[in-house]
Amino acid sequence: MKLLITGRPGAGKGTQAVNIKEYYNIPHISTGDMFRAAMKAGTKMGLLAKSYMEKGQLVPDEVTIGIVEDRLSEADCKDGFLLDGFPRNLAQAEALDKFLTKNGIKLDAVLDVNVENSVLVRRMVGRRVCKNCGATYHVEFNKPLKDGICDNCGSPLVQRPDDTEATAVNRLAVYDEQTAPLLDYYKKQGILKTVNGDQSFDKVFEDIKAVLK
Ligand code: AP5
Ligand code: MG
Secondary structure, rough: EEEEEEOOOOOOOOHHHHHHHHHHHOOEHHHHHHHHHHHHHHOOHHHHHHHHHOOOOOOOOOHHHHHHHHHHHHHHHHOOOOEOOOOOHHHHHHHHHHHHOOOOOOOOEEEEOOOOOOHHHHHHOOOOEEEOOOOOOOOEEEEOOOOOOOOOOOOOOOOOOOOOHHHHHHHHHHHHHHHHHHHHHHHHHEEEEEEEOOHHHHHHHHHHHHHHH
C-alpha cells in the first residue's frame, strides 16, 4: 500500500495513521513528526522549522521536499508507506509526483479525512501528546487512564506548542488557501478517497479500510 493521508489540521490523520500503519504493515512518515523530532534534537533544520510551525505557517518547500525524498528512499518504504501531512501545497505535490515517476512508484490512494472547521479548534486545543512515545490523547475525546500520563509508557503528556487557539485558527486558514486545492489535484488523478472524520475513532478506521478494499 502506497498511501497519502490528508485533511485539515486536527482531522485525525495522526490518530488514524497509527491504525493504518499497523493494519497494512507500512511505515508512517509524518513531516510534522519529523520536524518535531528535529526541534527536539536541536538541529539547524529543527530551529528553522520551529520558526514557521509556531506561527502555523508552512516550512519552506526546499527543506520539506528534501526530507521526504530522503525518507522515501530508505529501504523500509520499498513495499509501501503512509505519508501524513505531505504534500501540503501544489509545488510539493508536483515534486512528489516527479520523484515517484522517476522511481517507478505509483500511489494507490489519497485518503482525505474530512472534518468541518467548527470541530477542529476544540480538537487541537484539547490534544495532549506523550513526551516520550508521541502517543496522542484528547482531554475530552480520548482521555488517558490516568490524567496527564501516557497509557503506553507512563511518561508525562504535554501540549504541542502550536495547539493554541490562535495558531490552530491560522493553520486552518493555511490549509484552505494552500492544501485544499490538492483535493482536486488528486481527484483528477482518480485516486482520491474521502472518509467522514467526524465519527467515532473506530468508525473512521472502519470506513478507511472499506474505501481501501
Ligand atoms: P502537522 O503535525 O502535520 O499538523 P497538522 O496538519 O496541523 O495536523 P495535526 O497533527 O494537528 O492533526 P491530525 O490530523 O494529525 O490530528 P490528530 O490525529 O492528532 O504539522 C504541523 C506543522 O508542521 C505545520 O503547521 C507546518 O508548520 C509544519 N509542516 C508539516 N508538514 C509540512 C509540509 N508538508 N510542508 C510545510 N510545512 C509542514 O487528532 C487531533 C486531536 O483530535 C487529538 O487530540 C485526537 O485525540 C482527537 N481526535 C482524533 N480523531 C478523533 C475523532 N474521530 N473524534 C474525536 N476526537 C478525535
Ligand atoms: Mg498529525
